[in-house]
Amino acid sequence: MDTIYALASARGKAGVAVVRISGPLAFSAVETLAGDVPAPRRTALRALRTADGVMLDEALVICFEKGASFTGEQSAELQLHGSVAIVNAVLHALSDMDGLRLAEAGEFTRRALENERLDLAQVEGLADLIEAETEAQRRQALKVFSGALGEKAERWRAALLRSAALIEATIDFADEEVPVDVSPEVLELIATTMLELESEIAGSKMAERIRDGFEVAIVGPPNAGKSTLLNALAGREAAITSEIAGTTRDVIEVRMELKGLPVTLLDTAGLRETEDVVEAIGIDRARSRATQADLRVILLSDAGSVPEIEAQEGDLVLIGKDDIGQFEHSVSGKTGQGIDAMVAHISSTLASRASAASSAIRERHRVAIRDALRSMESARNEVLLGADRSELAAEELRRAVYALNCLVGRIDVENILGEIFSSFCIGK
Numbered sequence: 042m043d044t045i046y047a048l049a050s051a052r053g054k055a056g057v058a059v060v061r062i063s064g065p066l067a068f069s070a071v072e073t074l075a076g077d078v079p080a081p082r083r084t085a086l087r088a089l090r091t092a093d094g095v096m097l098d099e100a101l102v103i104c105f106e107k108g109a110s111f112t113g114e115q116s117a118e119l120q121l122h123g124s125v126a127i128v129n130a131v132l133h134a135l136s137d138m139d140g141l142r143l144a145e146a147g148e149f150t151r152r153a154l155e156n157e158r159l160d161l162a163q164v165e166g167l168a169d170l171i172e173a174e175t176e177a178q179r180r181q182a183l184k185v186f187s188g189a190l191g192e193k194a195e196r197w198r199a200a201l202l203r204s205a206a207l208i209e210a211t212i213d214f215a216d217e218e219v220p221v222d223v224s225p226e227v228l229e230l231i232a233t234t235m236l237e238l239e240s241e242i243a244g245s246k247m248a249e250r251i252r253d254g255f256e257v258a259i260v261g262p263p264n265a266g267k268s269t270l271l272n273a274l275a276g277r278e279a280a281i282t283s284e285i286a287g288t289t290r291d292v293i294e295v296r297m298e299l300k301g302l303p304v305t306l307l308d309t310a311g312l313r314e315t316e317d318v319v320e321a322i323g324i325d326r327a328r329s330r331a332t333q334a335d336l337r338v339i340l341l342s343d344a345g346s347v348p349e350i351e352a353q354e355g356d357l358v359l360i361g362k363d364d365i366g367q368f369e370h371s372v373s374g375k376t377g378q379g380i381d382a383m384v385a386h387i388s389s390t391l392a393s394r395a396s397a398a399s400s401a402i403r404e405r406h407r408v409a410i411r412d413a414l415r416s417m418e419s420a421r422n423e424v425l426l427g428a429d430r431s432e433l434a435a436e437e438l439r440r441a442v443y444a445l446n447c448l449v450g451r452i453d454v455e456n457i458l459g460e461i462f463s464s465f466c467i468g469k
């Protein structure tokens with residue numbers, strides 16, 4: 042195994058820059074640079090020098106023993122003064138050492154996965170944590186990174202392994218008299234686990250929204266003040282506004298954070314009957330994007346008019362261009378009247394939906410959970426068909442466990458055998 046090193050903090054001028062070293066030669070690299078290997082997990086101030094004795098920097102050095110580091114390998118971190126020249130000089134000194142090479146992208150994390158310091162879902166959580174831009178994204182990624190999904194998967198696996206073991210035990214007893222009918226317990230275990238998996242799937246759409254952002258569309262007739270409202274929310278002239286009806290054609294997207302939630306606001310073409318071919322295309326797009334959005338702000342041109350598009354649950358229907366707040370449910374992009382109330386409604390609606398988010402944040406997770414559910418469904422049917430279908434039921438349960446193993450990136454069906462063996466001993 043190579044010893045790898047890399048700059049762990051961002052490139053460029055900074056107060057502190059962190060260089061990470063991981064692998065069997067990490068401590069010897071530290072010794073070469075710092076003159077000794079400081080006690081593990083203790084911060085030590087050291088002068089770093091090249092092999093020729095040229096001073097590189099004065100740095101804080103932290104060593105981590107094998108088995109007690111992020112990667113699971115012997116490793117070290119050098120906290121340098123954050124100048125480009127110092128970082129380059131230290132990286133150069135490391136590259137001169139035998140057996141050391143620059144790490145590839147994600148290689149430290151890959152080693153953490155290989156050494157089982159992290160499961161696959163945690164690696165995904167870590168990737169999201171690094172990408173997190175909003176408070177909700179940070180909290181969600183941290184939950185996944187701390188192993189929330191892995192813990193759940195572990196619980197589900199245990200229930201399935203127990204079910205499989207119970208069934209396997211009856212197969213073993215097939216020729217003799219089966220002491221107890223295990224099917225009620227097995228069916229109960231499968232049913233409760235299926236419920237949990239289903240709720241994980243249900244919350245997964247929201248988890249994805251927190252990752253990728255909620256879409257909120259502004260829709261209404263031409264000249265209702267949609268683009269002006271978008272610009273007011275964005276704090277810049279993102280969309281062209283004019284007194285000409287039919288100004289906006291393309292869907293204009295503005296990414297923003299609303300009370301900690303990632304939101305993409307959509308400004309759309311004014312909805313009306315038109316002979317203009319290009320405007321008609323814009324209106325089609327407006328309708329379809331608005332329908333698919335998570336929430337709609339439906340603007341009316343005046344108090345008497347009806348919405349151009351059907352409101353869904355949680356949508357806001359507001360009278361536009363009401364500069365002085367003459368009407369109760371109204372907004373004005375020009376004066377800002379009603380905008381705070383509108384934002385409060387949008388963010389509280391989205392926040393309450395977001396609170397149902399599960400830890401299954403990716404399509405890969407959903408695929409694995411759905412696979413597991415399908416197999417559990419089949420297993421349940423086999424159990425219901427009677428004892429002579431036990432082998433098929435156990436087989437389906439094993440498939441479900443396999444799917445859950447894929448979920449966290451651990452593929453060892455050997456565990457089933459272990460569980461079977463242990464209950465076999467207890468049973469006999």
Ligand SMILES: Nc1nc2c(ncn2[C@@H]2O[C@H](COP(=O)(O)OP(=O)(O)OP(=O)(O)O)[C@@H](O)[C@H]2O)c(=O)[nH]1
Nearest residue numbers: 263264265266267268269283287288289311374375
């Ligand atoms: N008084 C007042 N005028 C507004 C307000 N919002 C927009 N306007 C004016 O109304 C006209 C249309 O505004 P836009 O923001 O372009 O309206 P729109 O709904 O995007 O129009 P289309 O893109 O053509 O569908 C412009 O002349 C704006 O200056 C408002 O809140 N108050």
Ligand SMILES: [K+]
Nearest residue numbers: 264283285288
């Ligand atoms: K307009």
Ligand SMILES: [Mg+2]
Nearest residue numbers: 267268288289
């Ligand atoms: Mg517009």
